[in-house]
Amino acid sequence: MWKSIPLQVLQLHQQLIVFCCVSRAMRLLSLIAVTLVAFYFVGVFTPDAPDIAEPVALPSTQAPAVTEEETAEDVRLTVLEASPTTQEPPAPERLSATTPPRAAAPELPVRIATPTPVLPSLATGLDLSATERAATAALAPDPRDIRVVTGTRVNLRAGPSTRNAILTQVLSGDQVEILEAGQGGWVKISANNGDVEGWMAARFLTAARR
Structure with missing residues (x-):
């Protein structure tokens, strides 16, 4: 099979x-x-069985038994001790017959005359000559030709040509004094408060505001 x-x-x-x-x-x-x-x-996930609380002995609420009964004498003594003791009011103080001392009279302030200072201008006269000279100097026009640098950074050269050596540089907003006008658009200036003298192109200068 x-x-x-x-x-x-x-x-x-x-x-x-x-x-x-x-x-x-x-x-x-x-x-x-x-x-x-x-x-x-x-x-x-099965919760633990709760603990069985042990019996706690509760304090007894029964009032203590009175062993002795209060006598009538004890009650009377207690009432006497509780009653307030009356005190005699204090005797008023006797006024003294002596006359109190008189207060001393206040002292009046005494004014002391101080001499009035005399202004020197009124005693000796004002020196008008110095004031006039200062005012005249302030109003007098500045004879110098002051210009303001408009270029960002301009070279100051030893001569009126780009072939001359560079002495220093002046920045935009610096004030310079024109000393001499040269040829080809060059001018001789005094920069850095008169510390440096050199030549630069006049197109980078403009008149200063007075």
């Missing part, structure tokens, strides 16, 4: 048997794993 069954069918039958055995084992393992996980969560 087994010889009539093809070999491939037998192999397929054996594979099915192995698969069924493996699937049963896997199911069993899965069931065991699920059971363990369930026990774990039940143990973790």
Whole structure:
């Protein structure tokens, strides 16, 4: 009978048997794993049983029994001790017949005359000559030819040509004094408050405001 069954069918039958055995084992393992996980969560999330409170002895509220009864004599003594003691009012002080001393009369301030200082201008006269000279000097026009540098940075040379050496540089807004007018648009100036004299192009200068 087994010889009539093809070999491939037998192999397929054996594979099915192995698969069924493996699937049963896997199911069993899965069931065991699920059971363990369930026990774990039940143990973790189950609250602990509350502690049973131990009985505490309460203090007795019964008033202590009176051992002795108060006598009438004790009550009378207690009333006498509680009653306030009357005190005699203090005797009024006797007024003294002596006359109080008189207050000393206040001293009046004495004014001392101070001499009035005499202004020197009224005594000796004002020196008008110095004032007039200062006013005249302030109003007199400045004879110098003052110009203002308009270039950002202009070279100051030793002669009226770009071939001459550069002595220094003047900046925009610097005030310079014109000393001499040369040819080709060059002028000789005095810069840095008269410390340096040199030549520069006149197109970079403008008249200063007075």
